Amino acid sequence: MCGIVAWFSSSPGPELPETGREMLNRIVHRGPDESGQAPVGDKTWLGHNRLSIVGLADGAQPLAGPRGWAMVCNGEIYNDAQLRKSLRQYRFGTGSDNESALALLAEHGPQALDRLQGMWALCAATPDGRFVAARDRLGIKPLYWAETDGTVLFASEMRAFPIEVQPLVAAFPPGCWWTPEDGLVRFAEAVTPAEVDARDTERRTREVLVDSVLRHLMADVEVGVFLSGGLDSSVVAAVAAQEYARRGARLKTFSVGTEDSPDLAAAREVARFLGTDHHEAVFDTAQAIDVVDDVVASVESFDAGLIRSAVPNWFLAELASRHVKAVLTGEGADELFAGYGYYHEQHPAPGALRRELVRTVGLLHGLNLQRCDRVTMAHGLEARVPFLDTAVVTHAMSLPDEVKVLGPDGVEKSHLRRAFTGWLPGSILWRRKLEFGSGSGAEDLLTPYWERRVSDADLSANRDAQVRSKEELSYYRAFRRALPRIRPRSVLTRFAVA
Known part of the structure; x- marks a missing residue:
């Protein structure tokens, strides 16, 4: 389990990387084992505090994927093994269950996120300016966001946000993904009805x-x-x-x-x-x-x-x-x-x-x-x-x-x-x-x-x-x-x- 921070800006200023680092420092308790951060192109920055649970030796984040994709994720993907079998064309580089979320996103886009079973919140980006933020269908794992002066900030906890941004902070809705192009899109409802055998x-x-x-x-x-x-x-x-x-x-x-x-x-x-x-x-x-x-x-x-x-x-x-x-x-x-x-x-x-x-x-x-x-x-x-x-x-x-x-x-x-x-x-x-x-x-x-x-x-x-x-x-x-x-x-x- 972890803490994540990210920002996306169409016109980033020199102060934003430092803002990201300060936000990450405020939630270091969520991931005391190690910390990672990286710019992705010139519009995005990703940060991650890690609590090592799965893939202890090679699960550091941000995770790198094909075509420049990079991702930070807070959560556990319980159908990781099944996803890896179905994504045979993807070359997995780590034992982290979170990499199956990155593979799904890189290969099929955010529309496929409903295939993830588990608790998770993620932010991912490419150097050419693509960006995705998403949260599991029940909101088991937290994600907050705020938009200010053309920049959208994301973090696992409200306390991570700068005090001047706090009045703008809102909960990122469960079961949704967001991109700069499409805005907020729902990919899953909290409850999906199904037929139940009335016997036993x-x-x-x-x-x-x-x-x-x-x-x-x-x-x-x-x-x-x-x-x-x-x-x-x-x-x-x-x-x-x-x-x-x-x-x-x-x-x-x-x-x-x-x-x-x-x-x-x-x-x-x-x-x-x-x-x-x-x-x-x-x-x-x-x-x-x-x-x-x-x-x-x-x-x-x-x-x-x-x-x-x-x-x-x-x-x-x-x-x-x-x-x-x-x-x-x-x-x-x-x-x-x-x-x-x-x-x-x-x-x-x-x-x-x-x-x-x-x-x-x-x-x-x-x-x-x-x-x-x-x-x-x-x-x-x-x-x-x-x-x-x-x-x-x-x-x-x-x-x-x-x-x-x-x-x-x-x-x-x-x-x-x-x-x-x-x-x-x-x-x-x-x-x-x-x-x-x-x-x-x-x-x-x-x-x-x-x-x-x-x-x-x-x-x-x-x-x-x-x-x-x-x-x-x-x-x-x-x-x-x-x-x-x-x-x-x-x-x-x-x-x-x-």
Whole structure:
């Protein structure tokens, strides 16, 4: 996993290469292993900070391709092997999975990017002035951009942009590519419908998830699992632990919480059952408050729910980064299999549940995926999300609403639980959902702390900041300290999609 920076300018000035280098320096935490940069012709500059996961010896970027193509990419291409077989005319020069994205682009143009399976954001260019920027269909990997004085700047995080450009920064939309000639073009939707065999859907759900987890273990380094003790991360850990045992190794798992938090207890039970090499991070109020500024600056948001879960995630990523360079997480399962209570309370009409699930899957890039990426990358750790693999999303979103409604006992995600019967202890398989901020104990520490320290008058005086609570006001102030000129809740692009 990495951090990328690029700029394209029809009339570049002498200050732009230095601007690119300064932007790259601001996100060095995303790729502490090595840094690369290069001009491409006289209109483009590409920069890359690398966290080495695949192709350790020869995966430095910018990657070079035929006809002068050069590319920087942040991500993992999980169908790299299949793409290499289909691109036999292309002479691959490295073992980097990212090179298959460059090969696809160089041979078939940006129209072919929908063939990539994985999480990625890229910028590529040629010396004669061609330029392409693109982002995966769900926005699992971040990309931001801004246009100023005829120059378009790109970076993996908002904090990379010069302060004078920050008011212009917007999220590059998922599933789109951009060229100077064609503008912004959509190549893939977040959710693509497909026909599902109504027979034995639990078996098919299990098969598609097992296949995804195995592909997400692709790496030249050891991969661990974030284990909260909830259903989603426990399913991922169960599949990964079985694969590691087949290799004659023990999977490393990591959990976090306050001393008596339910997540820590549940994670221990799962780890014992699976026989993993388990590690814990325990935090208290003082430690949680102490990292809030760093967490808000990293997540680049002040949404209270997001920060409340990002704080324990910070300690978790810090712990895991001391043992592995990549982890699998359970992100996305709730949005695919209707894990949140409000889905069932507010969307009971036929078809309404699916519409809401499609909507929330499409918003993940600005919420949980943003938190997941930033907190892990702040510690030089790659987070992978097997539930959000294209095949899993397509399968899950094609299941009928009846499969995802609450079971007779009112437990959510009954279909997913039944699909993995026997893989986990019954107490975990049917454990009711707790959101991460609650299960880890962070909510019980943070919310009362800020309620005591922010007055009603102070909250009323700051309503124009779009904050909804005293806790959120505290995070908003930290957000302003870190990103003084970024537009709040900047998740929409200013550029029209063709």
